[in-house]
Amino acid sequence: MRMYDIIEKKRNGQALTTEEINYFIDGYTNGNIPDYQASALLMAIYFQDMTDDERAQITKAMVESGDQIDLSEIDGIKVDKHSTGGVGDTTTLILAPLVASLGVPVAKMSGRGLGHTGGTIDKLEAVPGFHVEITNDEFIELVNKNKVAVVGQSGNLTPADKKLYGLRDVTATVNSIPLIASSIMSKKIASGADAIVLDVKTGAGAFMKELNDAKALAKAMVTIGNKVGRNTMAVISDMSQPLGNAIGNALEINEAIDTLQGKGPKDLTELCLTLGSQMVVLAEKAETLEEARAKLQENLHNGKALNQFKTFLSSQGGDATVVDQPHLLPQASFKVDLPAKKGGTVAEIIADDIGTAAMMLGAGRATKESEIDLAVGLVLHKKIGDKVEAGESLLTIHSNSENVDEVKEKLYASITISEEIIDAPTLIYDTVT
Ligand code: URA
Ligand code: CA
Numbered sequence: 001m002r003m004y005d006i007i008e009k010k011r012n013g014q015a016l017t018t019e020e021i022n023y024f025i026d027g028y029t030n031g032n033i034p035d036y037q038a039s040a041l042l043m044a045i046y047f048q049d050m051t052d053d054e055r056a057q058i059t060k061a062m063v064e065s066g067d068q069i070d071l072s073e074i075d076g077i078k079v080d081k082h083s084t085g086g087v088g089d090t091t092t093l094i095l096a097p098l099v100a101s102l103g104v105p106v107a108k109m110s111g112r113g114l115g116h117t118g119g120t121i122d123k124l125e126a127v128p129g130f131h132v133e134i135t136n137d138e139f140i141e142l143v144n145k146n147k148v149a150v151v152g153q154s155g156n157l158t159p160a161d162k163k164l165y166g167l168r169d170v171t172a173t174v175n176s177i178p179l180i181a182s183s184i185m186s187k188k189i190a191s192g193a194d195a196i197v198l199d200v201k202t203g204a205g206a207f208m209k210e211l212n213d214a215k216a217l218a219k220a221m222v223t224i225g226n227k228v229g230r231n232t233m234a235v236i237s238d239m240s241q242p243l244g245n246a247i248g249n250a251l252e253i254n255e256a257i258d259t260l261q262g263k264g265p266k267d268l269t270e271l272c273l274t275l276g277s278q279m280v281v282l283a284e285k286a287e288t289l290e291e292a293r294a295k296l297q298e299n300l301h302n303g304k305a306l307n308q309f310k311t312f313l314s315s316q317g318g319d320a321t322v323v324d325q326p327h328l329l330p331q332a333s334f335k336v337d338l339p340a341k342k343g344g345t346v347a348e349i350i351a352d353d354i355g356t357a358a359m360m361l362g363a364g365r366a367t368k369e370s371e372i373d374l375a376v377g378l379v380l381h382k383k384i385g386d387k388v389e390a391g392e393s394l395l396t397i398h399s400n401s402e403n404v405d406e407v408k409e410k411l412y413a414s415i416t417i418s419e420e421i422i423d424a425p426t427l428i429y430d431t432v433t
Contacts, residue, residue, distance in 0.1 A: 001019070001020065001023045003023075003024065003027065003033050003037045003041075004037075006020050006023065006024055006041060007037060007040045007041050007044060010041060010044040010045060010048055011040075011044040011048070012048075013048045015050070015051045015053070015054055016050075016054055016057075018057050021054065021057045021058050021061055022057075022061050024038070024041060024061075025058065025061035025062060025065060025160050026061070026065070028160065028163065028164070029065045029159055029160040029163060035167060038164070038167055039167060039171045039173075042164070042167065042168060042171060042173040042176075042179065043171065043173055045173075045176060045178060045179060046173045046176045046179070049177075049178060050178040052223050052224075052227065053227075054178070055178050055181060055182055055220060055223070055224050055227075056223075056224050056227035056228055058178070058182045059181075059182040059185050059186050059189065059224050059228060060189075060228055061160065062158050062160040062161050062164075062182060062183075062186035063158065063186050063189045063190045063228075065158060065159050065160035065161075066156045066157055066158050066159045066160070066190065067154055067155075067156045067157055067190070068189075068190045068192065069109065069136075069154065069157075069190065069191050069192035070192060071107050071140070071143075071192040071193065071194075073140050073144070074105050074107055074140055074143050074144055075105065075144060076103070076104070076105045076283065077104075077105075077194045077195060077282065077283045077284055078105050078106075078107050078192065078193045078194045078195070078283075079099070079104055079105075079106070079193060079194065079195045079196070079197060079279045079282045079283045080107075080108070080188060080191060080193035080195070080196050080197070081095055081196075081197045081198075081199065081275055081279060082184065082188055082196065082197075082198050082199065083198075083199040083201065084184070084198070084199065084200050084201050084206065084207050084208070084217070085117045085201065085206070085207060086117060086201045086205050086206060086239040086242075086243055086351065087116060087117060087118075087205040087239065087242040087243070087247055087351040087352065087354055087355035087358075088118075088242035088243050088244055088245075088246060088247035088252065088351075088354075088355075089117070089118070089201075089239075089243050090123075090243065090244050090246065090252045090255050090256050090259070090268060091199065091243070091268070091271055091272055091275060092108070092110065092120045093120065093123060093124070093252065093253065093256035094256050094259045094260055094264070094268070094272045094305075095272055095275060095276050095279065096108055096148050096150065096312065097148055097260065097305055097306075097308040097309040097312050098260065098272065098276055098296060098299065098300070098305045098308070099276050099279045099280055099283070099296070100146070100147035100148035100308050100312070101147075101299045101304045101305045101307075101308040102280055102285050102286075102292075102295055102296065102299065103147060103283075103285055104147065104279060104280055104283040104285055105143050105144075105147050105148075105283075106143065106147060106148040106149075107139065107140070107143045107149060107151075107192070107193070108120075108148070108149070108150045108151070109150075109151055109152070109153055109154070109191045110132070110150050110151075110152070110153070111152075111153050112365070113364050113365060113372070114364075114365050114368060115355075115359070115364065115365070115366075116205070116352050116355025116356050116358070116359055116364060117205075117355060117364070118247075118248075118249065118252065118363070118364060120150065121150065121152060122249050122372060122374070123249045123252050123253060124150060124253070124313075124316075124318070125249070125374065126249040126250035126252075126253050126329055126330055126374040126375075127253060127313050127318040127319060127320075127322055127329070128318070128319045128322070128328070129317040129318050129319050130313055130316055130317055130318030130319075131316060131317050132150055132151050132152040132316065133152070134149070134151055134316065136151075139151045142315055142316070145315075146308075146311050146312060146315050147308070148308065148312045149312070149315070149316065150312075150316070157187060157190050157191070158186045158187050158190050160186075161183050161186050161187060164179075164183070165183060177213075177216050177217055177220050178220065180207075180217060180220075181217060181220035181221045181224055182224065184221060185221050185224045185225055185228075185232075188225075188230075189225070189228060189230060193230065194230065194231065195230060195231040195232065195279075195282040195283065196225050196230055196231070196232045196233075197232075197233060197234075197235070197275055197278045197279050197282065198218060198221055198222070198232065198233070198234035198235070199234070199235055199237055199271070199275055200214050200217055200218040200221075200234050200235070200236050200237070200432075201214070201236075201237055201238070201239035202214035202236055202237070202238065202239060202240075202429065203238050203239040203240030203241075203351060203425075204239070204240050204241075204350045204351045204352055204353075205239040205240065205241075205242065205350070205351020205352045205354075205355060206239040206351075211236070211429060214236050214429070215236060215429075215430060215432070218234035218236055218430070218432040219234075219432055221234060222234050222432050222433065231282055233278055233282070233431065233432065233433045234431070234432040234433075235271075235274055235275055235278065235428060235430075235431055235432075236428070236429040236430040236431075236432070237271055237274075237427060237428055237429065238267075238425050238426060238427050238428075238429065239351050240348075240349075240350075240351060240384070240425050241348075241349040241350075241351050241354075241383060241384050241425065242349065242351050242354050242355070242380065243267060243268055243271065244259075244264065244265040244267060244268035245265050245268075245379055245380045245381070245383075246377065246378075246379050246380075247354060247355065247358045247363065247377050247378045247379075247380075248358055248361070248363040248375075248376055248377015248378060248398060249330075249363060249372065249374040249375075249377065250329040250330045250331070250374050250375050250377075251377040251378075251379060251398060252377075253322070253326075253329055254326045254329060255268070256309070257306070257309070257322075257323055257326055259272065259300075260300065260305045260306045260309050261300065261301075261303075261305075261306055262297075262300040262301045265383075267383070267427050269300075270427055270428075271427060271428070272296075273293050273296055273297065274428055276292070276293075276296045277289045277292040277293045277296065278292075278431075280292035280295065280296065306323065309323060310323050329375075330374045330375035331375055331398075332373075332375040332376050332377075332398035332399055332400050333399070333400050333402075334397075334398075334399045334400070334401070334402055334404070335396055335397070335398055335399075336396065336397040336399065336404050336408075337393040337395075337396050337397075338393060338394045338395050338396070338397060338408060338411055338412070339390075339391045339392065339393055339394070340382075340388045340389065340390055340391060340392050340393075340394050340417060341390065341412070341417070342390050342417055343387075343388060343389045343390045343392075343417070344387075344388065344417040344418050344419050344420075345385065345386065345387055345388070345417065345418055345419075345420065345421060345422045346382045346383065346384050346385065346386050346388055346394075346415065346416070346417055346418075346422070347384065347416045347417065347418035347420070347422045348384065348414075348415065348416035349380070349382075349383065349384055349414065349415050350414040350415075353410065353413065353414030354378065354411070354414055356410065357378065357407050357410045357411050357414065358376075358377050358378050360406065360407050360410065361373070361376040361377060361378075361397065361398070361399050361400075361404070361407055362376050362400065363376050363377040363378075373400055375398065375400060376398050376399055376400055377398050378395050378396070378397060378398070378411075379395060379396045379398065380394070380395045381393050381394060381395055381396070382394050382395070383424065384422060384424055384425055385422050385423055385424035385425075388417060394411075394415060395411070397411075
């Protein structure tokens, strides 16, 4: 087999065979195929697309390029949830203990944040003592005992994807549905879950800004998952404005605590119930979505979800007293309000710009090496569609430096107040199965 012929075949719009795809992925991962030939094939895929079979095959080949996590020692159907990334997306912190409280095993592999979106591990580390440095055996033991544990990403998961992503990043081939879908799904599948619930975001703060692109990506990922034998579904949700009210690590732990007591922001609670119901049904802990939702709601109000969160935190070294006394979480030295310059209705809170403002405060990493400040961030008091009076606080800035002029300027530029009547944006656009 020659890489030249594979490039030419795809360039001419033909579908590659399983053998050809495996030849490319194996050869590129082990260094036998040079970057220039891989780049040419990626560009051909960008223009010619891939069939459903090719997409499933390249995903499988990437999964098999490295370690695969074996979760078979965990009892029950393991359901994973993945979000394509957003600002103030606190859902994992809530969903993990919430669905675990219904007996769904949650074996979560998570990452750290980069750029304007936060990572679940960073957020959890705002709880004093909490750590994800546990062995695979401990991880499995904890899930069997408590139904929920979180571990950091293993070193050698999908090396083919790591290498290809790096190449796509410098060859203008990131933005391709078959390449994005196979990249995301390879990591999910290698992480070992039996079933996968995807939260595909759309809007200003999302990777897929347009609804149609988000739908195409969701459909592509669901098809790959089901083709490789993992029960997969997707929810398409709004990321035009940040999710919930809190953006920042300790602030989002606080928001998760509120939500786990049934006192959380409406949008965040609704998205958690939507995604959670799907997870519970896939895990066969309820027959219908309605039944699952009722059970989840019950556990938000009877203390079971909150207790599950406490057990989870302390089982990984965290100080669970923060749940009843959130003031023990890291606190910023300065709390500065952002008053509305005029009255009206909030028309826009551009999610990625708000994420960037939180990053400027130190809540997120500009580069992989940046240190983050767990205490800082933003708490919104108004969301799109809310009425506001001139001088009323739009949000509170939690900062560890006194001068927040630049952040304020960024925030004012990303929030629009209109004289017109504006509706709150749709939260859930679609469900793809
Ligand atoms: N996230 C991924 O993991 N892969 C992509 O290709 C794009 C976003
Ligand atoms: Ca939030």
